[in-house]
């Protein structure tokens with residue numbers, strides 16, 4: 001799971017699509033059996049990593065962009 005560094009909310013994000021993105025921009029998220037978040041964009045499903053979040057994800061609560069960290073349950077590799 002991911003946590004917003006600003007407001008500490010968990011995994012409440014939406015994606016920033018680049019202005020020239022040509023797809024439908026339909027976007028969904030759910031948790032898989034390993035409790036990882038899965039994102040589906042226009043029919044393509046994947047598990048985002050921290051780099052992806054910090055490139056594309058905006059916090060839905062506070063509006064901050066690109067300031068995600070792993071939730072404390074997962075140790076960050078240094």
Ligand SMILES: [Zn+2]
Nearest residue numbers: 004007059062
């Ligand atoms: Zn936030």
